[in-house]
Structure formats: C-alpha cells, structure tokens
Amino acid sequence: MEQIESHACCGGTQSVWRHRSATLDCEMNFAVFTPAMAAGERLPVIWWLSGLTCTEQNFIAKAGAQRYAAEHRVILVVPDTSPRGEGVADDPAYDLGQGAGFYLNAICTPWATQYRMYDYITDELPGLVAEHFPVTERCSIMGHSMGGHGALIIALKNPGRYMAVSAFSPIVAPMQVPWGEKAFSAYLGEDRALWAEWDATALLETAAEQLPILIDQGTADSFLETQLKPEIFAKAAERLGHPLTLRLQPGYDHSYYFIASFIGDHIAHHAQALNGSSPHRRQ
C-alpha cells in the first residue's frame, strides 16, 4: 500500500492511498481522513460511497466533511466507485463501467471478473483499513446517488454490522429506474429475480434489522423524477414499519453544494450511533 497524497486538514490528516486489490484485480485508490488523535487512540469509521463518474477525490475535496469528522471524532474512508485502469472492462457511457460499479458483484461477461465492488467495500477494503489505520470495529455507511444506493444495500444486506446508514439523493429502486435497469442488465443479466438482491427497496422487504435510515433529497434535483424516486422507498418503509427519515430539501440540486450543506447533519447522526447509544438495537 502506497500513500499518494497527504494533507494536514482540520487538525487531522487527509490522505489518499493506492493498493493492489485482489478482489478487483487492479490498482485502486482510496482516501482516509483521520482527526488529530492521541497515541494509541482508535476511532470508529464512517464509510462514504460516491456517485456515478466520481473517484475518491470528489467527496474529500468538495463536501467539507473533515471539519465535522474532526469535531465528532470519527474517521472517514472514501473508496473509488469501480475498478479502474487500462485493462479493466469499460463502456463509453458515464453510467456503465469505470466510475459506475454500482457496489454489486457482477456475474456477466465482461464485467464479472473485476466488477466486484460489493466484496471490495464489505470485505477487502475493511480488512486493509483495519490493518493500517487506528480504527475500532464500530462503523457506519453513507453515500450519494449511486453511492447512496450502495450505502443502503450494503447496510440492509449486513444486519448488525453498520451502526448507522444515510444517503444523499440515493438511487433507492434501481430495478425501477433507467440507471439501475441499464447497469443491472449489463452486470447481472436479464433475470430480474437476481436484481432484487441489489435493490434497496426490495431488500427492505426482508430486512433483519430496524436500522433507522436518514435520506436527504433536494427537490430541484434534475434526476429526482426519473432516476431517484424516493417515494418508492418511503412507501415501502411506511408499509413495513421501517424507520425512515426522508427530508425533502427545497430548492437543492444533485451537486456537492447540496452534500456540503447537510453533511454536518449526517456526520452528527452517524457519530451519535458510533460514539453514543444506538437506540435501534434496543428495539
């Protein structure tokens, strides 16, 4: 593992690392923010999953999250959004291939050999992080758009593992929107029964844990009505009695200006679960 960037930031360190991923069979970057820490101290981790076209850079440069992570005493880990590199399968479109891994394990050619972001995010990278950074086992997960989808499905598929989950403008029902239909067709094939394993709304049906979900969604988001459709998820959550706070933020769009405006709320929400009590576990 090689450090490729390191910047003092908000009293701590914003670093970027490169490693050879066995799961993805390519070189991968990921970013870590660690607050100022005492010798021997360990802190919980919030995982951030980014959206379509993003790398590990977008969130760390634009969200302004570091000051809140420093304040709330949490480490941020920010992976890339897909396998990368010259030898990696790709597609000219922005919403398929590199930059568009959708946080699943692909089963179709030519994607299946390397597009295994689910295993990378839930298994390989946590192991690497635990080995090299001063983290505790307590963790939570959040993301934006495609990364909001990733955060939701990963939390729902791993009951008991993440102490909080939240999303900005997530793709909540990929089986029912063009982004998801295109990606799932390519990565998973045409058998829609297999798609349900990677669809947050479908996964909610069988959720083994009542982990409260926080979603912020801008009402001026140009993808709201075609790709995001949070009402599908809200209706399922209501029917199933799953605790969901869906905040429709008037006038906000899909950009990092939206994320930067509310990231403080999300980190506070996660930190309460990570560093304080976790009420949903007592139900």
Next chain:
Amino acid sequence: MEQIESHACCGGTQSVWRHRSATLDCEMNFAVFTPAMAAGERLPVIWWLSGLTCTEQNFIAKAGAQRYAAEHRVILVVPDTSPRGEGVADDPAYDLGQGAGFYLNAICTPWATQYRMYDYITDELPGLVAEHFPVTERCSIMGHSMGGHGALIIALKNPGRYMAVSAFSPIVAPMQVPWGEKAFSAYLGEDRALWAEWDATALLETAAEQLPILIDQGTADSFLETQLKPEIFAKAAERLGHPLTLRLQPGYDHSYYFIASFIGDHIAHHAQALNGSSPHRRQ
C-alpha cells in the same frame, strides 16, 4: 450579464455569472454566494481572490466557505484570476498569462490591453455587483497565494475602502521572489521602481491606514521558502508598527485543504469588521 450556474447551498444560493468586461475586453465569469436573505435586506461583501491557475470555481467548490458566510451574514464575491479566452494574450507557463493576472494593470505588450485585473477588481466588478446584488457599501478582501498578494495590495492601495483584509499563503514580496519577478517583468517591464506599486511589502512603507492584517501560512507549504517568504512582510510590519497577525500553521500545505481548515476563522474575522465595530478606524 448571464447566470450560468445556480445552486442552493447552506440555506442561500451559490451562483456563477458571465458578463462582458469592458476593462478586460473579454467575457468573464465570477461567482457570488448570497445567504438566505429577507426581502429588501442588504449585506456586506467579502471579496475572495484566487491563486495561480484558478478560476472562479476553485474556491466555491473546495473551501467550504458558504456555511460561514451564511452564519455570519455576508455575501461572497469570487472573480476569475485573469482575462480569458481565445483572443487573450497567454503564455504556456502556468504562472504567466491566463490564470495568472496578478491583480495589477499591465503596461507592456502584449499584456497591457487586457491584463487590467486591478481596475477590474476595484472598479468595474464592484459596480456590477452593486447594481445586481443586494450588497451594502461595506466590504473586505481576502485571497490565497497570488490572490493573497492581490488582497494585500488592493487593501493597501485603497485606504478606508476595505474594512478587513486577510490572506492564506500570500505572495507578500513579489519583487523578491521568482513568481513575482517573472510576472512583473512581463507585465510591467524591467524598471523595478514601477514594481513597488504592486508589492505588498513595499506598499506597507507608505500605508495610510493601520488596517490590521491576518495571514495564515502552512509550514509544510512547498512554496514557503522560495515564493512566499512571509518573514519579509512580518519584519516590515514590525518595523513600521503595522498590526499583523501571522499564524504559522504547523504541517499545513498550499492546498485547499489548508484553506478549508481556517476559512471559518477568516470569515469570522472579516464579519466582525463588517457587521460589528471596526477598531482600527478609531486609532
């Protein structure tokens, strides 16, 4: 004037505008952040001047300044760093020509006709802003690197006009460092007597106002010893009795991670002058 971007952000609006500049004889972009405001309300302005290679985008995307501007009730205006466009004189180097206007009025060919960023920032753009945005006449100025140089010289050359001035990693003595020597040679010619009008350390000698200056400088800044040399300015300020707070921030570099870490302090410092009392005026 044409609006080319508008994003809800921190309860207010981050917008980007394009207009035809008569001073620079080209199309120019600038960015404005306005907090949530009541009808008829007017707020003071903080001007932000960016560094080499930057446009109006860098600060608004990376500094995380909007939340502090919203909190302290100030408007942010963020110009580009030089004239731009196909017909505008340029140089292949990053530190001359487009992206490197140095906030002065050039007098040498081929720069003199369009490289008049001093007039643009102090005259044309303030007029445009006053005409189109809900601003008061109270204003202050800050910047980074080349833009820190710009903020310092503009405040020093206009006593009584700016109620606060501060800088991150500024070029404080352009006559004595390679960036400044290269730019001033090109824009102003070889007569160094003319350079002194655009050098903060030289201007401090004849400052008509004891406006307190706040400077943050990272100690791990790779340009510190060759291009920035804040000790030159600090010694002049001490000798002249000019109020200067120079904070050497251990481990911080020249990046926006540094700016994002301390922008809250700077905006609070400016807001106190803009919205509260201005102690230096009573001396």
